[in-house]
Amino acid sequence: MSKVLIIGACGQIGTELILKLRSLYGNDNIIASDIKEGNEELMNSGPFETIDATDREAIVKAIEKHQVKEVYLMAAMLSATAEKYPIKGWDLNMDSLLIVLELAKDKYIDKLYWASSMAVFGPTSPKDSTPQATIMEPTTVYGISKLTGEHWCNYYHNRYGVDVRSIRYPGIISWKTLPGGGTTDYAVEIFYEAISSGKYESFLSEETTLPMMYMDDAIKATIGIMNAKAEDIKVRTSYNLSAMSFSPKELAEAIKNIIPEFEISYKPDSRQAIADSWTRSIDDSVARQDWKWQNDFDLNDMVETMIKSLRIKLSKTEAK
Numbered sequence: 212m213s214k215v216l217i218i219g220a221c222g223q224i225g226t227e228l229i230l231k232l233r234s235l236y237g238n239d240n241i242i243a244s245d246i247k248e249g250n251e252e253l254m255n256s257g258p259f260e261t262i263d264a265t266d267r268e269a270i271v272k273a274i275e276k277h278q279v280k281e282v283y284l285m286a287a288m289l290s291a292t293a294e295k296y297p298i299k300g301w302d303l304n305m306d307s308l309l310i311v312l313e314l315a316k317d318k319y320i321d322k323l324y325w326a327s328s329m330a331v332f333g334p335t336s337p338k339d340s341t342p343q344a345t346i347m348e349p350t351t352v353y354g355i356s357k358l359t360g361e362h363w364c365n366y367y368h369n370r371y372g373v374d375v376r377s378i379r380y381p382g383i384i385s386w387k388t389l390p391g392g393g394t395t396d397y398a399v400e401i402f403y404e405a406i407s408s409g410k411y412e413s414f415l416s417e418e419t420t421l422p423m424m425y426m427d428d429a430i431k432a433t434i435g436i437m438n439a440k441a442e443d444i445k446v447r448t449s450y451n452l453s454a455m456s457f458s459p460k461e462l463a464e465a466i467k468n469i470i471p472e473f474e475i476s477y478k479p480d481s482r483q484a485i486a487d488s489w490t491r492s493i494d495d496s497v498a499r500q501d502w503k504w505q506n507d508f509d510l511n512d513m514v515e516t517m518i519k520s521l522r523i524k525l526s527k528t529e530a531k
């Protein structure tokens with residue numbers, strides 16, 4: 212088993228990716244790294260290195276120390292935060308990617324995973340069933356950085372033969388680690404509030420439909436694309452990925468089926484404009500065809516699992 216380094220391991224997706232990879236391939240083979248420490252489960256289950264994703268020397272040191280052959284780059288500044296700090300967002304999202312692409316070109320590693328996003332689409336892209344290849348004119352810094360990054364991945368693959376694989380994640384919903392600084396974060400916050408106070412004020416308007424996915428599906432896709440045969444990965448920019456689409460109103464209705472007294476109100480803020488620039492639903496048939504991607508969770512499965520898991524988590528936190 213060749214060793215794997217995850218950069219940005221303590222974020223929303225990184226945390227669960229690490230735990231899944233450790234359970235599949237052995238704790239010692241999966242090295243977590245981030246600028247700050249992660250949750251107890253992650254820190255206690257295997258190796259951890261403190262690494263700033265823009266520090267090439269620190270990344271090389273960890274690759275050499277642990278004899279790493281595969282890297283997953285999950286560090287990024289998400290859409291809402293990057294609108295506040297555009298140049299910082301650009302620098303983090305681009306510098307970190309170019310460092311690992313160069314390391315792959317120079318054969319420090321054999322394989323690279325990089326997280327892209329549905330934010331690569333913009334107001335001129337088709338809003339429904341957005342195709343794999345279409346008009347892409349993102350208006351957010353996050354979207355611009357992800358679209359540019361996708362083309363760097365494709366360039367390094369075509370020019371230097373780098374085996375880089377990538378997915379355009381929709382909004383990811385999970386209960387272990389909170390997302391930070393994204394426009395789809397409401398779809399996670401709403402569950403905490405539904406359970407603890409029975410009320411939630413949404414920062415997106417009631418009809419704002421966005422593509423979303425439950426975490427287990429996102430992890431399944433990430434590991435699935437990395438395990439696929441190289442010749443099956445025909446798209447070397449990044450693959451569309453989809454599971455469900457819903458608005459805050461539809462999500463609130465699904466929550467009310469389990470928590471009938473739940474109440475939602477709406478107070479759109481600056482994140483509304485970001486959401487309005489994105490598409491409503493995504494066509495991921497190319498991923499389904501090329502590497503046999505399939506989602507397991509729909510809206511109701513996701514809502515049921517979120518409420519069940521968060522109730523247990525929150526009652527444990529209270530008991531502490």
Ligand code: SER
Nearest residue numbers: 289290328393394395
């Ligand atoms: N969840 C991300 C965000 O809202 C989208 O990829 O920024």
